[in-house]
Amino acid sequence: MPQTESKYVKKELPKNLGTWGFVLLIIGVALSALSYAVDPARASFAYLTAFIFLLCIGLGSLFLVAMEYAAGAVWSVPFRRISEMFASSVPFLLLLIIPLFFSMHNLFIWMNPTAVAHDETLQVRMHYLNVPFFVVRDIVILLIWWLFYHLLIRNSRKQDSTFDQNLTTKNIKISMAFIPIFAFTISLISFDWLMSMTPKWYSTIFGVYLFADAAWVGFAVVTLTAVLLNEKGYLSSRINKDHYYSLGTWMFAFTVFWAYIAFAQYMLQWYGNLPDEIIYFAHRWYGGWKVVSLVLVISHFIVPFLLLISRRSKTNPKILIFAAVWIIAVQYLDSYWLVMPDMVNNGFTYSFSIMDFSFLIAVVGLIIVLFNLLAKKHNLLAIGDPKLKRSWEFHL
Numbered sequence: 491m492p493q494t495e496s497k498y499v500k501k502e503l504p505k506n507l508g509t510w511g512f513v514l515l516i517i518g519v520a521l522s523a524l525s526y527a528v529d530p531a532r533a534s535f536a537y538l539t540a541f542i543f544l545l546c547i548g549l550g551s552l553f554l555v556a557m558e559y560a561a562g563a564v565w566s567v568p569f570r571r572i573s574e575m576f577a578s579s580v581p582f583l584l585l586l587i588i589p590l591f592f593s594m595h596n597l598f599i600w601m602n603p604t605a606v607a608h609d610e611t612l613q614v615r616m617h618y619l620n621v622p623f624f625v626v627r628d629i630v631i632l633l634i635w636w637l638f639y640h641l642l643i644r645n646s647r648k649q650d651s652t653f654d655q656n657l658t659t660k661n662i663k664i665s666m667a668f669i670p671i672f673a674f675t676i677s678l679i680s681f682d683w684l685m686s687m688t689p690k691w692y693s694t695i696f697g698v699y700l701f702a703d704a705a706w707v708g709f710a711v712v713t714l715t716a717v718l719l720n721e722k723g724y725l726s727s728r729i730n731k732d733h734y735y736s737l738g739t740w741m742f743a744f745t746v747f748w749a750y751i752a753f754a755q756y757m758l759q760w761y762g763n764l765p766d767e768i769i770y771f772a773h774r775w776y777g778g779w780k781v782v783s784l785v786l787v788i789s790h791f792i793v794p795f796l797l798l799i800s801r802r803s804k805t806n807p808k809i810l811i812f813a814a815v816w817i818i819a820v821q822y823l824d825s826y827w828l829v830m831p832d833m834v835n836n837g838f839t840y841s842f843s844i845m846d847f848s849f850l851i852a853v854v855g856l857i858i859v860l861f862n863l864l865a866k867k868h869n870l871l872a873i874g875d876p877k878l879k880r881s882w883e884f885h886l
Contacts, residue, residue: 498871501724503862511858518852525845532843534593535833538683540849541586543825545679546700547857548579550708552639553672556665559642559658565736567881568729569716571872574646575864576711579857580639584632590683591625599835600689611690611766619686628682631675638668649874658876676701687832691770693759699751706744707821713737714814715861717807724870728882731805735886738804741794741813749791773831777840786827789820822850 525533554573558566566573595601599612600619606612612619641664645657677697685696693699716737720729759767774783794813803809826846833840872878 498726498869498873500869503724503865508859508862511855511862513855514851515855515859518848518850518855521845521848522852525848528845531596532833534596535829536846537593537849538590538597539825539829539846540853541590542683542829543822543850544579544586544853545583546704546707546821546825547711548577548583549635549676550704550706551576551712552580552635552642553705554708554712555642556668556672559661559665560669564877564881565733565884567875567877568725568733568871569712569737570646570875571868571870572712572715572719573708574643575861576708576857577639577643578860578864581636582856584629584636587628587632594621598686598689600686615689619689624682627678631678634671634675638664642668646872647868650869650872651874653874655876673701676704684828687829688770688773688835690766693755695751695755699755702744702748702751703821703824706741706748707818709737709740709744710814710817710821713741713810714818717810717814719870721807726871732884732886734807734810735801735804738798738810738813741817742798742804745791745794745798773835774827777834779831782827786820786823789816790824
């Protein structure tokens with residue numbers, strides 16, 4: 491039987507990693523339950539923020555797996571198993587979306603019959619924004635994502651024991667089918683759970699905005715984990731600075747891509763100056779949100795752009811770790827900015843509360859627990875992948 495990575499020896503992750511994950515998960519769940527008990531309306535918006543954040547990490551990581559197969563990439567093979575482990579949150583979205591279905595009356599003004607009765611625009615859009623169709627299509631979307639996750643990851647893990655190159659061919663075909671479906675379905679999810687909170691507003695590239703966020707944070711979590719694990723000796727000494735450079739380059743690329751999409755969306759609607767279009771940005775400029783919006787521009791684009799613009803920074807492990815942590819934190823701020831201003835639009839009073847972050851604690855705990863469990867069960871390197879040997883020879 492061939493062995494593509496003879497020098498790889500599976501090492502157990504620190505035992506306290508799983509313990510910390512469970513502690514964070516339990517604390518987060520307890521605080522989240524308390525949030526619902528104290529203020530169910532506000533908790534609904536905070537929960538949606540955390541859900542979007544988790545969706546971006548899981549779906550962004552799954553996209554990276556599919557993109558590697560579809561593009562025939564070699565450099566990323568040593569990191570693909572890490573992407574697969576972060577993508578493991580995708581099946582859990584089917585369970586985690588259930589509380590949101592029961593909170594729709596808090597999240598969406600189109601759930602208010604009185605508001606719909608006095609608004610002709612809402613009456614027209616109720617053909618699409620009605621509860622049965624809304625729930626069914628989102629469940630179908632999550633099932634589709636789960637199916638592609640299951641097929642891709644099953645074949646990848648099976649290859650560690652069989653070394654069957656045909657499994658790579660199968661995953662290439664699956665990935666080619668997944669990518670256009672992913673583009674369409676992530677747009678639908680963004681329309682349903684984010685854009686429809688301001689139902690009279692629309693943006694034709696809003697789905698691309700959420701995709702940019704997902705890919706950006708997907709590369710960030712993989713970079714952070716891969717560099718930390720490799721520097722501690724859990725991966726392979728064959729990973730070189732060119733591999734690091736590629737991770738840094740992709741984080742930099744999606745930093746610029748997000749800025750382009752965000753500016754294009756804002757600029758076109760600012761120039762048009764139509765009431766139904768500018769209302770979305772008005773909610774994020776007045777009532778204290780101006781500061782958050784400006785901070786988001788600086789932290790989402792300017793800081794990571796300057797951090798990652800040079801070749802030296804893209805190959806420096808410490809800078810890569812800092813940049814990845816920064817991106818993950820800013821992605822949560824972006825999710826917060828996408829969701830929380832619409833509290834006022836839906837008839838609730840907004841004021842900052844530390845309890846908004848209780849759901850984030852639960853999400854972080856869940857991610858750590860899942861990663862730790864999968865790392866115990868599976869290799870951190872895809873040792874059966876026929877491209878792994880070529881990846882060690884990768885140089886720019």
